[in-house]
Amino acid sequence: MRWSRRREAFRAIFAGDRCVHPGSVFDPLSVRIAEELGFEAGMFAGSVASLTVLGAPDLIVLTLSEFAEQAYRINRAGELPLMVDADHGYGNALNVTRTVEELETAGVAGLSIEDTALPQPFGAAGRTQLISVEEGAGKMRAALAGRRDPKLMIFGRTSAASVTDADDAARRSAAYEAAGVDAIFLVGVKTKAQLETVRAAVKLPLMIGGAGPEIMDLDYLSGMGVRICLQSHAPFMAAVQAVYDTLKALREGTAPKDLQGVAPPELMKRLTRDADYKARMEDWLG
Template identity: 60%
Template sequence: MKTVTQRRQAARAVLEGQACIHPASVHDPLSARIAEELGFELGMFAGSTASLAILGAPDHILITLSEFAQQARRITRAGSIPLVVDADHGYGNALNVQRTVEELEVAGIAAMSIEDTELPRPFGAPDARLISIEEGVGKMRAAVAARVDPSLCIFARTGAMSVTSKEDCIARIRAYNDTGTDGLFLTGVTTREELDAAAGAAKLPLILGTLSPAISDRDYLASRGVRIALQGHAPSQAAAQATHATLKALREGTAPSALAGLPEKGAMARWTREAPYSEAMKRFLG
């Protein structure tokens, strides 16, 4: 097992490198262990997958900070993969952001993003809205000030490219460049023109939350300073579909021995760390 500091240093190494990597979307300890076994450099725990895993609810900011931090802690204690988390808006104003950083840092995460979306969506607002640049700067600075371990990475996140305009996105990038954060997390960037403009204004490594076919080439992304590019959260959806298919088959009379899609022999033993538990039982339980 790597220490928390080692994991945070590994995340920083990704930011300081020259390549663009795709993190593994994880939602619980088992998915994190599978991602680690497959060699993913980072795990990504998003607000949307947290809502699914904790509440079985859509991504409407219905979970609490405590629930989110507890699930993040369950993931980080299960293995050594550095965990990046989407802390949404920090669950409130700049002071809430500081509390969010405190809780998630203690939970052992390697990196986190704070966004400037106005969340939860206010009454009467048909579309997503952003807080002012001034408030966004305050939130990012508050997040950095709350950090105890300097190796913890904090990303300033904005969806301005798709919510407001390219010009507003560039203005926010320039403002967030100097807040002390370690990277800029952008969503809604779909064209090379948009990414080129964002990269031209950015002084920090970029993290992309959305990928379109036009900007999916990793060499191109790397050349624009993108160090982390998400690929969505298909694993949690696939897990839900597999559960549905298995339960449906059983309900319709399929014998357990005839079920399709089950793990290969030995996989569950690896993922649940059966061997070290067995060794501990021999050593400590006689």
């Protein structure tokens, strides 16, 4: 597979001067849809992975192998650069190195390692805690040590803005920049004051998730050095609702021909590459 080409395209976003919204994807068909609609990159979140693979909430019960396998399925299906949320790296710094190795092999264009204490320790249920800055910086160095393709982007991720304060987020971001990561991924930044505090502390390009409405303006974000801004993971939730509504309608007696919101055959054939498969069958199978 041509991983380097998509990694180059992903890096070009961060070398540019505009912020973009990635498409939240979770399987081969969803990434093909995002690619067809013109998204510059796809985003595969750990929370969505847990829902997709296990039908479980985002409590770090998904394993690295399960996450990497689904990321590979997504990457195999198209050419869209894929950013993934690798959570805490599935363990300590040694595990982080292994996580990077596996996800690089799975074809991702970028991945983030966060400084949240995960899985939640005994006695801390429901309370988000952060590891020390020193441990976080060690994890970033471990992530970089696991990288073989220099085109793969490593992000230092912190939720400190919503857990402690913006000053702590700035301090942690600066430490991860010093460790050598390619970009900073900020989660939970709600105000311009918070974003500007972090921006003053680091020179690296930024990615943000869980942003507040005050800063959700692409011109403003672009000027602040933000190059990717998430828009939630609504596509997966919409897919769940559509399946629920369709099954409910069928259970209640609606005829299949009367169902609403069903993908037409033309769309399904296009997304499944039906014409390509038929051509191969004629060529190879007679």
